[in-house]
Amino acid sequence: MIGTRVLSVGHYQPERVVTNAELEKIVDTNDEWIQRRVGIRERRWAGPEETVDILARKAAQDALDKAGMPASDIDTVIVATCSAFDRSPNMAARVADQLKIPNAPATIDINTACSGFPHAIAIAQQAIAFGSTTNALVIGSEKLSDVTDFTDRTTAVLTADGAGAMVLTASEDQQISPVLWGSVPEMGDAVRIERSNDDKFAQNGQSVFRWTTTALPKIAREILERAKVEPEDVGVIVLHQANLRIIEPLARKIGAEQALVATDVTESGNTSAASIPLALSKLMEQTDIPTGTPILMFAFGGGLSYAGQVIQAP
Numbered sequence: 001m002i003g004t005r006v007l008s009v010g011h012y013q014p015e016r017v018v019t020n021a022e023l024e025k026i027v028d029t030n031d032e033w034i035q036r037r038v039g040i041r042e043r044r045w046a047g048p049e050e051t052v053d054i055l056a057r058k059a060a061q062d063a064l065d066k067a068g069m070p071a072s073d074i075d076t077v078i079v080a081t082c083s084a085f086d087r088s089p090n091m092a093a094r095v096a097d098q099l100k101i102p103n104a105p106a107t108i109d110i111n112t113a114c115s116g117f118p119h120a121i122a123i124a125q126q127a128i129a130f131g132s133t134t135n136a137l138v139i140g141s142e143k144l145s146d147v148t149d150f151t152d153r154t155t156a157v158l159t160a161d162g163a164g165a166m167v168l169t170a171s172e173d174q175q176i177s178p179v180l181w182g183s184v185p186e187m188g189d190a191v192r193i194e195r196s197n198d199d200k201f202a203q204n205g206q207s208v209f210r211w212t213t214t215a216l217p218k219i220a221r222e223i224l225e226r227a228k229v230e231p232e233d234v235g236v237i238v239l240h241q242a243n244l245r246i247i248e249p250l251a252r253k254i255g256a257e258q259a260l261v262a263t264d265v266t267e268s269g270n271t272s273a274a275s276i277p278l279a280l281s282k283l284m285e286q287t288d289i290p291t292g293t294p295i296l297m298f299a300f301g302g303g304l305s306y307a308g309q310v311i312q313a314p
């Protein structure tokens, strides 16, 4: 079976920074509460002209530039998003068009909400394994400001816009572990963007929080077992960027205290399917992560769904 390796990680964030102080003017909240309960200091919002496909294309271009690969070499585009504005064409088709990819690429959107990116990586990896794909562009992109309920202070302070992307390529060796994915369908109502609620994001934050405290360490350990990576050998942990109080204890709970932990939620907020590649790309720009370093990627969200795998740093 053909292996897969990550060639590059890129990202894009809209220019507009929205601080907690600015949010205080829109909803009944305060900086102290947001920082203490969630850890967010600021987030980015896109303007009306920057749609979710444009965010995706800009992150994809950054990943292509970092890989030194022309868009014409891509044969599969997968976009993970839960904030697409049209049913068809999907975001992947729009991105492929904007990048002028000439070779009839496969264009696939997937929606497992915040856990979308590791799911999308697994789908690309499996397409590569069977020879259907050689070079894949895998993107997580969200414009959650479009689906934010600004009358609900419990969620309006969390959501944000951004995008991240990876270029994957066929390889002799396998540099991405088998995905561990799953769901808790009976908790599907805990995180929602429903038409009956005017397509606005809503969640039962406390029940999701309680679930994460027991479920996440167990699932993270299973991801590592599947990857045959010992906790003490993990170099970087990139958990879905929902809440610093969920992110920070995980390394200790799974016995990976030595790992560098991505905490981009502090400056980017919750960008759902974009959060993992966005956080990782920024971390790689700020820190030297040696090639081959085992990176645990793990996301959870609406559904409730979850997915994760270990990749080797490019």
Ligand SMILES: CC(C)(COP(=O)(O)OP(=O)(O)OC[C@H]1O[C@@H](n2cnc3c(N)ncnc32)[C@H](O)[C@@H]1OP(=O)(O)O)[C@@H](O)C(=O)NCCC(=O)NCCS
Binding pocket: 028, 029, 030, 033, 034, 037, 038, 114, 153, 154, 155, 157, 191, 203, 204, 205, 206, 208, 209, 242, 243, 246, 270, 300, 301, 302
């Ligand atoms: C959403 C979340 C940050 C809320 O934090 P919390 O500590 O559970 O807060 P609670 O909902 O219990 O609210 C505590 C109090 O703060 C208040 N509060 C809620 N939002 C507030 C805000 N933005 N500003 C000020 N006060 C706020 C509540 O009204 C409540 O007040 P009360 O005690 O007087 O009733 C947290 O539950 C969380 O992160 N959950 C998991 C989210 C997640 O991972 N989602 C999955 C994928 S996106």
